[in-house]
Amino acid sequence: MTTASFSRSNGAAKTVMVTGVSKGLGRALALELSKRGHTVIGCSRSQEKLNSLQSELAAxxxxxxxxxxxxxxxxxxxxxxxVMEKKVVPDIIVNSAGTINKNNRIWEVPAEEFDTVIDTNVKGVANVMRHFIPLMIPKRQGxxxxxxxxxxxSGAALVAPYCASKWAVEGLSRAVAKEMPDGFAVVALSPGVINTEMLxxxxxxxxxxxxxxxxxxxxAATMILNLTAADNGASLTV
Known part of the structure; x- marks a missing residue:
């Protein structure tokens, strides 16, 4: 686990945590946020890709x-x-880490592959909220x-595990939104159709x-940075 030297941003700059930051939407979002002067806390399973991204981020x-x-x-x-040790609790969290099954009918999807989709797309989101919401609550907004x-x-043939995981994200987001104190928003955000490895x-x-x-x-960066507590429980599309 490698850390970089760290300093807070001033003024209107925000601290944004992005999961799945080494590729796809997470990586692109991290780069854009850094260009706009915001601080990124990023995580990924690939140290090599993290090292590459670190050198490309602004400042x-x-x-x-x-x-x-x-x-x-x-x-x-x-x-x-x-994050607590470095006193850099995020203002915004973007749970971007995700994966998809290979195109297959549900009875042809290996159990291990189904588990990977659910573990990443659903349990990953739950794990982040479990440990970070308690850190954010004292800030009274997030x-x-x-x-x-x-x-x-909706639904699509051959990607049933992925569809199931994202329906779960929608339900999880709406439910947790009802548990949050005033000043917070939990939203589900559909990015639309983007040319990523998953697509x-x-x-x-x-x-x-x-x-x-x-x-x-x-x-996406503009939308995410402009979200407020009034958006709590919303299902949005960029």
Whole structure:
């Protein structure tokens, strides 16, 4: 687990924690937030990709990137401990870590693959909220964004495990929103259709006709930074 030297931002800058920060939407969002002067706490299972991202972030020493597996409750608990130790409790959390099953009918999806999708997409979100909401409550305000999907509001053949996980994220987000004190918002955010590795696994080469994570992050960063307690319980789309 590697840490960077760390300093707080001043003024209107926020501290934003992004899971799954080493690739796809999480990586693009972290880069965009850093360009706008915000501090990023990022986590991923790939130390090599974290090292690469660290060098690309604006003002690299401002950010904290850690090797964490959100599927592991103890790993997330250790992340929370380090964040508390450095006194950098996030203002915003974006639960972006996610995975998808290979295209298959449900009876052809290996049990281990189904478990990986649920453990990452659902338990990962729950683990983060379990350990970070108690840290955020004393601040009396905070935003939690749980990445959902259009397939968390509909269904699609061959990706039933993924659909199930994102429907769970929608329900989990709405339920936890009702548990939060005033000043907080928990929202489910569908990014739309983006040309990521996950989309490529479903759509193949046709994924290239959709927007890039970098283009998406321009709009997504603005939306996420402008969320308020009034958005609590909402299911949004960028």
């Amino acid at each position: 690299p020493d401002r950010h904290l990137l850690l090797n964490v597996d959100v599927r592991s409750n103890s790993s997330v608990e250790e992340l929370a401990r380090l 935003i939690i964004v749980n990445m959902s999907s259009g397939w968390g509001r 490529q696994s479903c759509f193949g080469s046709s994924a290239s006709v959709y927007q890039t994570p970098e283009a998406w992050s321009l709009k």
